[in-house]
Amino acid sequence: xxxxxxxxxxxxxxxxxxxxxxxxxxxxxxxxxxxxxxxxxxxxxxxxxxxxxxxxxxxxxxxxxxxxxxxxxxxxxxxxxxxxxxxxxxxxxxxxxxxxxxxxxxxxxxxxxxxxxxxxxxxxxxxxxxxxxxxxxxxxxxxxxxxxxxxxxxxxxxxxxxxxxxxxxxxxxxxxxxxxxxxxxxxxxxxxxxxxxxxxxxxxxxxxxxxxxxxxxxxxxxxxxxxxxxxxxxxxxxxxxxxxxxxxxxxxxxxxxx
Amino acid sequence: xxxxxxxxxxxxxxxxxxxxxxxxxxxxxxxxxxxxxxxxxxxxxxxxxxxxxxxxxxxxxxxxxxxxxxxxxxxxxxxxxxxxxxxxxxxxxxxxxxxxxxxxxxxxxxxxxxxxxxxxxxxxxxxxxxxxxxxxxxxxxxxxxxxxxxxxxxxxxxxxxxxxxxxxxxxxxxxxxxxxxxxxxxxxxxxxxxxxxxxxxxxxxxxxxxxxxxxxxxxxxxxxxxxxxxxxxxxxxxxxxxxxxxxxxxxxxxxxxxxxxxxxxxxxxxxxxxxxxxxxxxxxxxxxxxxxxxxxxxxxxxxxxxxxxxxxxxxxxxxxxxxxxxxxxxxxxxxxxxxxxxxxxxxxxxxxxxxxxxxx
Amino acid sequence: xxxxxxxxxxxxxxxxxxxxxxxxxxxxxxxxxxxxxxxxxxxxxxxxxxxxxxxxxxxxxxxxxxxxxxxxxxxxxxxxxxxxxxxxxxxxxxxxxxxxxxxxxxxxxxxxxxxxxxxxxxxxxxxxxxxxxxxxxxxxxxxxxxxxxxxxxxxxxxxxxxxxxxxxxxxxxxxxxxxxxxxxxxxxxxxxxxxxxxxxxxxxxxxxxxxxxxxxxxxxxxxxxxxxxxxxxxxxxxxxxxxxxxxxxxxxxxxxxxxxxxxxxxxxxxxxxxxxxxxxxxxxxxxxxxxxxxxxxxxxxxxxxxxxxxxxxxxxxxxxxxxxxxxxxxxxx
Numbered sequence: 002x003x004x005x006x007x008x009x010x011x012x013x014x015x016x017x018x019x020x021x022x023x024x025x026x027x028x029x030x031x032x033x034x035x036x037x038x039x040x041x042x043x044x045x046x047x048x049x050x051x052x053x054x055x056x057x058x059x060x061x062x063x064x065x066x067x068x069x070x071x072x073x074x075x076x077x078x079x080x081x082x083x084x085x086x087x088x089x090x091x092x093x094x095x096x097x098x099x100x101x102x103x104x105x106x107x108x109x110x111x112x113x114x115x116x117x118x119x120x121x122x123x124x125x126x127x128x129x130x131x132x133x134x135x136x137x138x139x140x141x142x143x144x145x146x147x148x149x150x151x152x153x154x155x156x157x158x159x160x161x162x163x164x165x166x167x168x169x170x171x172x173x174x175x176x177x178x179x180x181x182x183x184x185x186x187x188x189x190x191x192x193x194x195x196x197x198x199x200x201x202x203x204x205x206x207x208x209x210x211x212x213x214x215x216x217x218x219x220x221x222x223x224x225x226x227x228x229x230x231x232x233x234x235x236x237x238x239x240x241x242x243x244x245x246x247x248x249x250x251x252x253x254x255x256x257x258x259x
Numbered sequence: 260x261x262x263x264x265x266x267x268x269x270x271x272x273x274x275x276x277x278x279x280x281x282x283x284x285x286x287x288x289x290x291x292x293x294x295x296x297x298x299x300x301x302x303x304x305x306x307x308x309x310x311x312x313x314x315x316x317x318x319x320x321x322x323x324x325x326x327x328x329x330x331x332x333x334x335x336x337x338x339x340x341x342x343x344x345x346x347x348x349x350x351x352x353x354x355x356x357x358x359x360x361x362x363x364x365x366x367x368x369x370x371x372x373x374x375x376x377x378x379x380x381x382x383x384x385x386x387x388x389x390x391x392x393x394x395x396x397x398x399x400x401x402x403x404x405x406x407x408x409x410x411x412x413x414x415x416x417x418x419x420x421x422x423x424x425x426x427x428x429x430x431x432x433x434x435x436x437x438x439x440x441x442x443x444x445x446x447x448x449x450x451x452x453x454x455x456x457x458x459x460x461x462x463x464x465x466x467x468x469x470x471x472x473x474x475x476x477x478x479x480x481x482x483x484x485x486x487x488x489x490x491x492x493x494x495x496x497x498x499x500x501x502x503x504x505x506x507x508x509x510x511x512x513x514x515x516x517x518x519x520x521x522x523x524x525x526x527x528x529x530x531x532x533x534x535x536x537x538x539x540x541x542x543x544x545x546x547x548x549x550x551x552x553x554x555x556x557x558x559x560x561x562x563x564x565x566x567x568x569x570x571x572x573x574x575x576x577x578x579x580x581x582x583x584x585x586x587x588x589x590x591x592x593x594x595x596x597x598x599x600x601x602x603x604x605x606x607x608x609x610x611x612x613x614x615x616x617x618x619x
Numbered sequence: 620x621x622x623x624x625x626x627x628x629x630x631x632x633x634x635x636x637x638x639x640x641x642x643x644x645x646x647x648x649x650x651x652x653x654x655x656x657x658x659x660x661x662x663x664x665x666x667x668x669x670x671x672x673x674x675x676x677x678x679x680x681x682x683x684x685x686x687x688x689x690x691x692x693x694x695x696x697x698x699x700x701x702x703x704x705x706x707x708x709x710x711x712x713x714x715x716x717x718x719x720x721x722x723x724x725x726x727x728x729x730x731x732x733x734x735x736x737x738x739x740x741x742x743x744x745x746x747x748x749x750x751x752x753x754x755x756x757x758x759x760x761x762x763x764x765x766x767x768x769x770x771x772x773x774x775x776x777x778x779x780x781x782x783x784x785x786x787x788x789x790x791x792x793x794x795x796x797x798x799x800x801x802x803x804x805x806x807x808x809x810x811x812x813x814x815x816x817x818x819x820x821x822x823x824x825x826x827x828x829x830x831x832x833x834x835x836x837x838x839x840x841x842x843x844x845x846x847x848x849x850x851x852x853x854x855x856x857x858x859x860x861x862x863x864x865x866x867x868x869x870x871x872x873x874x875x876x877x878x879x880x881x882x883x884x885x886x887x888x889x890x891x892x893x894x895x896x897x898x899x900x901x902x903x904x905x906x907x908x909x910x911x912x913x914x915x916x917x918x919x920x921x922x923x924x925x926x927x928x929x930x931x932x933x934x935x936x937x938x939x940x941x942x943x944x945x946x947x948x949x950x951x952x
Contacts, residue, residue, distance in 0.1 A: 057836060059741060072281055080283040086839025087281060096830040100852035109848060110838035113340070159834070166838060313776025340841060347843035351738050354730025355747070358817075361810050362754050365765045422659035430653060431660075439660040441938075442667045448864075448934030449927070450871020452899045453670070456923040460673040464916060481666060488663070514652035542758020545873035548903055570760040574874060577764055585768060592761045603756050 003030040003200040004070040004169040006051065011065030012229070013043070013050050015058065020046045022229035024065070026219060028170075033192060033201045035211035035238065038221030039253065043230025044204050047221070048172050051202065052088035053081040069169065086114065088170040089163035094179050095155035097147035097162070103130075104143040106158055110166040125165055133161035134191050153184020160191065164199070171195065173203040177210065189214050208254060212242050220250045284336050291349075294332070298325035318360065322353045366596075373593025376586045382594070387556035391576075394583045398591050400557040401572035404472055405598075407561040408551070408568055409541050411476035412483055417533050419480075420487025427488070428495040429517055446485040454478040455546030463550065470552035472561030475568070478546035483536045490532025494525040527613020534606035538599045544570035569595045674924040681917035689921070693884055695901065697918035698910060704918050706925060708884050712801055712895035713926070716876065717869040719805025719890070720812055725862050727809075728816035735817075736824040737846060748821070755814035763878030766807040767799075771879055774798040774806070778891045792889035799881035802890040804897070807875045812865035819864060823857030824850055856940050863937030867930050873899035898926040 006028040013021045021043035028034045036044040049055040050063050053074060067074040074084050097106045107126045111117055117125070126143070130136040135157040139150070147158050156176055163171060173192070177185040192201060192214045205211050211218050219235035234247050245251050302321025311317065329349045333342035381397040389396030423443070427436050458478040462468050498521050506516040522529070547553075552565040553575055567575070569591055576588035645653070682689055684702050692705025731751065735744045775798050782793035831849035840848060877900045881893035896904070902919045909915025 052837065054833065054837060057833070069281070074281065076282075078282045078285065080281065080285065082839050082841050083281045083283055084839075085837055090833075090837035092830060092833060092837075094830055096828075096834045098831055098834065098848060098852075109835070110840075113838065113840055113844050162834075162838065311776050311780070313773050315773050315777050316780060319777075340844070344841035344843040347846070348738065351730045351734045354727040355734045355739075357727050358731050358754070358813055359750065362750060362757075364769065365757065365761070368765055368769050369761065419659045419662055422656045423663055426653075426656035426660045430656060435657070435660065439663060442664055444938050445931060445934065446663070446667060448867045448871075448930050449670070450873070450899060450930055452871065452873045452902050453674070453923050453927045453930070456902065456920050457670040457673055459916065460677040460920055461669065464677060464911075465673065481670075484663060484666075512646050512649055514646075514648045517652070538756060542760060544758070544760040544763075545899065545903055549906055570758055570874075573760050573764055574878070577767060577878060588764055589768075592764050595758055596761055599756055599758060600753070603753075 003198060005030045006170065006200065006202075007066075007068040008051075009066045009068075011047070011050060011063065011067065013046050013055055013064075014060070014062040016060035019229040021050075021221075022231060024232045026232060026235050028200060028202060029217065030200045031196060031198070032216040033196050033203060033214050034235075035215035035218045036202070036204045036221060037206075037208060037211050037218060037253070038230070038233075039223070040206075041226070041230070042221040042223050044219075044221045045174055046230070048174055048202060048204050051170070051172055052090055053084045054090065056081070086110075086166060087168055088172060089166065089168035090172045091156070091159050091163055091174065091176045093175045095152055095159050097150075097155050097158050099146065099148045101147060102144045103139050103147045103150070103158060106147045107161050107165050109162060114166065129161040129165040130158075132164055132195070133157045134187065134194075135161055151184070153180050153187055156180060156184065156188060157191065160188075160195075164195070168199070170200040170202065173201065175204050175206060178206060185210070208242075212238060218242070220245070220247075220253065222249055222253070283338070283341070285341075286333060286336055290332070291329070294328050295325055298322070298328060322356070325349060326353060369589060369592050369596055372586065372589035373591075376590035377593050381587075381590055385555065385557045389555070391579045391584050392581050394586065396587065398569060398572050398587070398594060400554065401567040401569045401591065402594070403557060403559055404551065404561075404566035404568040405541060405570075407559070407566070408472045408476045408479060408547070409537055411473060411561060412479035412540055413533070413537055415476065415480035416483035416487055416536070420484045420533075420536075421491055421529070423484075424488045424491035424495060425517060427492055429513075429521070443485045443488050446481070447489065449482070450545075451478070451482055451543050452545040452549070454481040455549040457481070458546070459549050469563070470550060470565050471563055472551055472558075472566040472568075474550035475547045475566070476561065478550055479540040479543060482543060482546075483540050486536040486539060487533055490535065491525075491529050494528030494532065495521065497528065498524045527609055531606040531610040531613075534602050534609070538602035538606070541599055541602070542570050542595060544568075544574050547571040548574070569598070670927070674920055674927060677917045678921035678924045681914045681921045684914050685918070693886070695884055695905060695918075697915045698908070698913040702914055702918065706898070706922050708886055709896050709898045709901050709922060710925070711886050712804075712880075712900075713870055713897040713929075715890065715895070716801045716804040716808060716897055717866055719802060720808035720869040721862060721866055723806065723809035724812050724816055724865060725858075728813055728861070728865075729820055729858060731813070731817045732820035732824050733846060733850070735821050736827075737842070737850065751814045751817050751821075754810075755818070759811065759872060760874045760878075762807060762811055763874040763876075766803070766875060767878040770807060771798050771803060774803055778802075781891060789888055790890055793891040794889075796893060797881065798891070799879055799893045800889075800891050801880065801887075801895045803879050804876045804900075805890075807879055808869040808872055811872065811875060812868045815868055816858075816861045816865040819861035820854065820858050823854040823861070827853045856943070860937040860940040863933055863940070867934045867937065870933065871899055871926060871930050873903050876900040877903040898922050 009025045011021070011024045012019060024047060036048065038044050046055060051067060055061045055063055063075060065075070069087070073079070098109060101109065104126055107129050108122050111122060111125060127136060130139060135154060138154060147155060150158060177188050180188065189210065192203065195201060203214065215238045217235060218238045218241040220233045220241065221230050222233045223230040233249055234241070234245065236245070241250060242254060245254065298321045301324055302317050305320055306317035326346065326349050330342050330346045333345040376394070382402065383399050384397035385400035386396040387400070423439060427439060430436070431439070455478045458474055462474050462477065463470065468474065502520055502524060503516055506520045507513065511519070547568045548571060551568060551571065553571050554565040554567050558564050558566050573588045573591040573595065576584040576591060681697065685704060686701040687694060687703035687705050689705050691707050692703060693707055695704045696702065697704045735747050739747060778793040778798050781791045785791040786793070827850045831853070832845050835845040835848045876897050880896065880900055882896040882900060882904055883894040884896070885894055887894040902923055905915070905919060909919055
């Protein structure tokens with residue numbers, strides 16, 4: 002059920018400011034693609050154009066094409082709500098709904114999308130929590146608020162919430178940057194398991210993480226502050242980290258800037 | 260952080276054939292406007308045909324039609340989730356209109372009917388000797404009364420309010436400041452008529468003083484104090500602590516630090532707060548009714564004898580119940596609104612002008 | 620009590636620390652200034668206490684002479700021999716008109732608050748916020764004048780309508796004549812408390828965490844679903860306290876009710892027919908007839924005391940909810 006993404010000539014604006022320009026790339030299904038690059042290079046902005054979250058920021062505007070298995074996300078008649086329903090997202094800071102229980106958090110997306118019987122819901126919630134490696138830790142307190150969990154558990158809860166609606170693609174915006182090393186490891190393991198079913202795109206500041214979890218890596222950079230961010234290169238992770246074609250990539254990876 | 264503006268309708272033309280799972284049948288972009296226009300037309304049509312004399316009914320019919328038609332159309336075309344979304348959107352828009360319509364009606368009526376009488380004579384003459392059934396006379400006496408009463412009230416309330424706020428922010432940590440904070444909140448909620456009754460009980464009944472502008476000013480001061488305290492407090496809290504510490508570290512005594520460093524930094528915001536409070540009490544009628552008693556002639560001495568005030572004048576002229584006095588009431592109301600709005604705009608102007616320098 | 624030591628701990632100890640901590644060592648300027656500031660605060664407390672004391676005292680004078688039952692008598696005749704007066708009609712009218720105002724104003728206020736915080740584009744939202752502030756700044760007597768001379772004549776049609784379709788309930792019967800009823804007062808009060816409720820709700824909605832809104836959006840929620848899932852649960856207690864503040868306003872409003880209501884000392888079953896009264900309206904309307912010789916004024920003070928206590932309770936409750944909320948959100952920050 003995972004789908005491939007083809008981006009061509011994509012540019013994103015904040016008002017009149019051009020944040021990213023002329024990005025084209027393909028994202029393979031059932032694999033992990035990592036976006037790396039210095040701060041402000043537009044990798045998060047680019048991620049948010051992939052499920053039409055960029056346009057909820059005031060002034061946010063996108064030009065270009067994003068094809069999800071040949072269907073343009075920005076084509077006429079496409080409903081952004083359906084896009085986001087199809088392409089799930091996990092954010093930098095864990096953000097379970099504070100007024101909802103663990104169970105309701107996982108079921109939140111499902112409840113929006115139609116009538117499920119209680120038994121069906123129970124099944125999906127359990128499956129999603131198991132899929133997020135959280136089931137054993139929370140199965141006895143499903144009706145407690147999600148805000149009572151630790152940071153790492155909350156982030157896995159958010160992943161469970163995202164996969165409960167069975168998306169085609171899972172976008173992760175620095176999902177581990179607010180977590181301690183042990184929780185980070187748990188999430189990284191989880192990403193490794195999830196890639197058999199989903200197309201996963203992850204933005205990360207941590208190059209070791211990109212090397213550990215991803216199959217392909219895209220490097221973004223910007224010429225100068227105020228200039229739009231651009232895609233420098235995208236290749237197999239191994240290539241990027243051992244033998245990149247562009248000098249800037251090597252400089253960044255070897256820690257010479259950024 | 261900027262706030263989120265949620266989905267705008269995508270830039271698309273009329274419904275496109277549904278090819279993929281991402282495409283939902285959607286109403287065209289102009290649909291809300293179309294339905295809106297249709298509802299207004301139908302509302303007026305039904306109103307005219309059924310001979311409903313009140314425009315309120317026309318508007319309500321149109322609003323109800325808009326909500327219902329939008330909901331029905333969306334349900335059939337876009338599905339129930341979208342329909343609920345559109346229902347919420349249309350209800351939000353309708354409530355927005357429901358709030359704006361009375362305001363514009365009120366401003367329109369006041370300006371249209373008040374400008375008939377508001378002229379040089381109106382602001383320079385009292386009602387002394389004017390036969391109330393006939394046009395003529397003015398609100399000069401009321402204007403004088405209002406200015407004196409709010410002036411006196413500000414003289415009482417502004418220093419007390421200011422000093423109380425200083426106490427709460429700069430000194431207060433203990434039980435006394437907690438008690439004061441609580442009772443300031445309580446005081447904000449006192450109905451103006453109760454403040455009037457208190458001064459009546461204390462000043463006029465107990466101390467056996469007569470009706471006077473000063474009695475009214477005391478009750479206005481009671482209403483003004485908590486507003487001044489609240490706004491001043493907010494402004495003082497905005498003054499960065501580093502500023503205080505820098506001054507204290509130079510060996511400047513605390514009281515001079517407050518007077519020379521803290522207050523000047525916050526003065527713009529404090530002035531705004533005081534002016535808004537003045538605008539607020541300038542429109543109070545109830546306490547004036549009980550304590551100043553009203554008068555048709557000019558009395559420039561607020562400490563002795565009955566006076567009038569603009570809000571009271573409006574009430575009194577309305578109560579007389581004839582066309583000439585109604586006109587005068589509207590004239591007074593226009594004068595009052597203009598005064599209050601001018602104070603408001605001036606206060607906001609000061610706030611906007613001072614904002615970048617104070618604050619952070 | 621820690622108040623005495625508070626200023627000293629707040630000020631940095633000058634020179635030797637041991638001496639500085641005592642009150643005597645405050646500079647004269649500091650002592651005077653602190654005295655003034657604290658004195659002002661205490662003045663405020665004294666005023667509040669005086670309000671309670673004087674109102675109660677004068678009220679007792681009237682109540683001891685009252686021959687009717689203060690709570691149940693349907694009459695206001697404190698100047699008669701013997702004086703007879705009761706607040707039954709006033710309590711009923713005050714509660715009914717305020718409840719009508721709440722029922723009308725709260726949903727609309729929530730709508731406007733959401734409009735400003737989440738629906739309108741910014742170039743509409745900012746002027747709209749100003750418009751709401753302007754509504755708040757209009758003096759109540761102007762609302763009253765507009766209500767009496769513009770709103771009342773325009774409501775007759777609506778009332779005939781309500782009579783035709785809802786008259787069977789008994790509550791919405793309308794027998795013609797000027798629409799100077801408790802319902803009209805409620806409508807006018809609704810317009811007046813709208814800005815209060817809207818402003819507080821708007822502030823709360825604006826604070827709704829963006830990350831929860833985005834979480835809902837990313838799950839494929841429509842705009843309304845985002846609001847239902849993340850904004851409304853977050854703002855619920857804020858909206859409740861906003862409504863209570865509005866209620867406090869409506870309960871004590873004098874002039875707007877005094878101008879649109881045609882009072883009587885009867886309880887009408889139909890809200891659309893003229894009659895009834897409220898505490899504040901009755902004080903304004905009966906004051907000039909209350910001669911200083913009898914206990915007319917004291918009787919009005921007694922009814923004012925009841926109003927005072929009711930508004931205190933309502934406002935206290937609203938503040939309590941707000942304070943709770945602050946603690947809650949502070950703990951989570």
